[in-house]
Amino acid sequence: MQDEPTLKFHGGMFMSLIPVVIYALVCATLFIYFKAFNMEALAAGGLVALLIGGLACTSYQKFWEAAINGISSIPSVSVIVILLMVGMFSALVKLCGLSNGFVWLANYTGIHGSLFVAFTFVATCIVSTATGPSLGTMFIAFPIFYSAGLALGANPMMMAGSIVSGGIFGDNLAPISDTTIASSSTQQFNDGHPADVGGVVASRIKYSLVAGIITTIIFAAFGGVGQTYHGSALSGTASPVTLIMLIPVVIMLIVSHRTKNIYAGILTGLVLGTATGLLFHLFKFKDVFANHPSSNEVTGFLVTGIDDMLPTVALVIAVFGMVGVLTQAGMLDYIADRILKSKLGRTARGTEIISMIGISLITAIFGGVTSAAILTAGPIINKIGHARHIHPYRRDNLLDGTANGIASIIPFMSVFVFIGAALTKLSPMVVAAGCIYPMVLFLTFLFAVISGWGRRMENDTKVK
Numbered sequence: 400m401q402d403e404p405t406l407k408f409h410g411g412m413f414m415s416l417i418p419v420v421i422y423a424l425v426c427a428t429l430f431i432y433f434k435a436f437n438m439e440a441l442a443a444g445g446l447v448a449l450l451i452g453g454l455a456c457t458s459y460q461k462f463w464e465a466a467i468n469g470i471s472s473i474p475s476v477s478v479i480v481i482l483l484m485v486g487m488f489s490a491l492v493k494l495c496g497l498s499n500g501f502v503w504l505a506n507y508t509g510i511h512g513s514l515f516v517a518f519t520f521v522a523t524c525i526v527s528t529a530t531g532p533s534l535g536t537m538f539i540a541f542p543i544f545y546s547a548g549l550a551l552g553a554n555p556m557m558m559a560g561s562i563v564s565g566g567i568f569g570d571n572l573a574p575i576s577d578t579t580i581a582s583s584s585t586q587q588f589n590d591g592h593p594a595d596v597g598g599v600v601a602s603r604i605k606y607s608l609v610a611g612i613i614t615t616i617i618f619a620a621f622g623g624v625g626q627t628y629h630g631s632a633l634s635g636t637a638s639p640v641t642l643i644m645l646i647p648v649v650i651m652l653i654v655s656h657r658t659k660n661i662y663a664g665i666l667t668g669l670v671l672g673t674a675t676g677l678l679f680h681l682f683k684f685k686d687v688f689a690n691h692p693s694s695n696e697v698t699g700f701l702v703t704g705i706d707d708m709l710p711t712v713a714l715v716i717a718v719f720g721m722v723g724v725l726t727q728a729g730m731l732d733y734i735a736d737r738i739l740k741s742k743l744g745r746t747a748r749g750t751e752i753i754s755m756i757g758i759s760l761i762t763a764i765f766g767g768v769t770s771a772a773i774l775t776a777g778p779i780i781n782k783i784g785h786a787r788h789i790h791p792y793r794r795d796n797l798l799d800g801t802a803n804g805i806a807s808i809i810p811f812m813s814v815f816v817f818i819g820a821a822l823t824k825l826s827p828m829v830v831a832a833g834c835i836y837p838m839v840l841f842l843t844f845l846f847a848v849i850s851g852w853g854r855r856m857e858n859d860t861k862v863k
Contacts, residue, residue: 404729406465407457415728418445418452418721419775426766427812434821436534436814438710441768445717452724462724469723470716474584474593478577478719478774479712481596484665485575486708488651489530490700491672492644495681498526498543500642507639511551516622517615519544519553520561520568520836524611527569529648533576534818535707536566541822555825557622560833563808563819564614567837570769571803572607574600574655574664577711577770582799585777586784586791589857594791597659600652602792605853606800610840617835643679647672711770718774726778735782747856750787751848754780754794755801759841762806767813769802776802790855797844804841808834 408414425444429435449466456462469475501522510518523544527536540562548558570576574596583594647668655664676682688699725731738757743749757779762772777798784794808816810827819830847853 404727404732406461406724406727406729408455408728409457410455412728412730412733414455415452415725415730417455418448418724421448421451422717422721422771423764426764426768430766430814430817431811434817436818438714441771442710442713442717445714445721445771449717449720449724452721465724465727466720467723469719469721469726472719472723474777475715475719477593478580478584478715481580481661481665482577482708482712482715483705484662485577485580485704486706487701487704488575488665488668488672489535490704490707491669491676492526492530492648493535493539494686494700495644495672495676496641497529497644498522498539498641500639500644501526502543502547503639504642505547512553512623513557513619513621514623515548515551516553516557516561517619519548519558520565520615520618523562523565524568525645527566527576528573528652529645530569530573530575533566533570533815536569537562537815537818537822540565541819545823552623554622554624554833555823556829556833557618557624557835558833559819559823559825559830560835561618561622563815563830563834564836567803567807567815567834567840568607568611571799571840572600572603574652574661578773578799578802580661581715581770581773582777582795582802585774586781586795586798588791589785594795595659596661597656597664599792599795601656602853602855603796603799606796606840606843606847610836610843613839613843614836617839640679641681643675644672644681647675714768714771715774718771722774722778731778731782734779735786738779738783739786744783744787747787747789747854748848748851750783750789751797751854754783754797755844755848758798758801759804759806762802763809763812767807767809767815769799769807772802772806773798785857788856788858790857793853793855796853797848800840800844804837804844806841808837 422445429440453459453462505518523536523540527533530536544562545558549555570578573579579596583596583599586594650671651664651668654667655661673687686699688701691698738744738753743753758776761776762769765772780794780798807813808831810816810831816827816831820827
């Protein structure tokens with residue numbers, strides 16, 4: 400640990416938290432007052448928070464050197480590079496209209512009521528695991544599934560909750576999710592290498608599947624309570640052909656897991672996905688990469704994918720800048736030391752309990768922006784988890800699972816809930832009440848922490 404902080408602040412070390420406080424206020428203002436979500440605005444808020452927060456430092460120059468050190472760190476650069484590559488694959492899957500294939504499947508099987516809610520949850524889980532970003536999945540799934548579900552006898556609260564839950568499922572599990580990438584980059588092995596995404600996802604599956612199965616059962620049992628079936632409402636134009644895109648998605652997941660290299664997985668997914676889409680006429684070659692003759696503008700999913708990820712990359716830069724400042728100010732070491740010296744922090748179980756509490760608080764304060772919360776809490780979890788010899792995979796799973804738990808769907812403070820409310824005209828309280836998966840996921844990890852299920856140590860040192 401750092402012996403002497405290299406960054407000094409007027410009023411003491413706690414003044415280094417000013418950028419974090421300002422960013423939290425930006426989140427609250429956007430979500431509560433303006434009732435809007437905009438990744439560019441969040442990124443701008445983070446950078447402005449750094450500009451203002453630096454005034455509290457005794458040296459504005461050293462403040463920005465610390466911020467740049469955080470931004471240029473290996474975890475930061477790794478997240479940025481992977482996110483840009485992931486953006487291309489995500490845009491490819493979206494272009495093929497995978498969701499429409501599930502609409503056809505539901506129509507073909509004739510399911511309705513509670514079963515349709517459960518089906519929507521499972522379908523959205525698959526789409527979000529294939530495309531990564533949960534918010535993008537929600538914007539895709541709500542127009543396709545929500546209105547049809549109401550006509551087929553689904554409860555509005557449960558229907559909205561199933562789509563939000565499905566999006567969060569992929570956010571938690573997908574190897575191309577920004578939260579998976581962010582959490583794995585912040586948890587390091589003893590040799591300093593960050594946790595590999597493939598290994599992280601393989602170790603996380605058991606938690607996600609347990610929570611997912613329980614959630615599916617709940618939706619299947621209560622998803623249609625109090626509603627009436629009004630006949631078939633699913634689009635007859637939906638085609639099963641788009642389901643073929645599940646093949647490159649699955650192969651990408653397998654390659655990422657087997658090689659423990661997300662880059663190899665993305666390359667495989669891009670090549671196979673492009674070939675599959677062209678072969679089955681899901682898109683044309685000009686949709687891959689082309690020049691628009693009227694404006695000399697380059698188009699195609701490769702460019703779109705990069706463009707879609709730039710706001711998230713900007714947010715990552717801002718958050719890692721804050722982490723760099725907190726690190727050199729000694730704030731992260733201070734928090735980690737206080738936790739480790741506490742009564743709970745003396746054991747692996749107690750450390751995990753404190754971790755869940757801290758992650759939940761940060762996620763709630765950041766308005767459910769899970770990627771920012773994970774990047775902020777990650778370095779602290781890495782320090783205290785490493786001190787108690789908790790394996791990086793375990794720390795990673797706890798970090799991502801807790802952030803995507805109950806704290807991500809708090810009414811009036813959650814981006815997921817606000818988007819669900821905006822797309823359905825339901826109140827935030829109603830939407831939040833239907834988000835079963837985050838609740839079950841939190842309880843699953845709480846059980847894992849208390850019982851020790853899945854706890855793995857990095858070496859042979861025995862810890863209670």
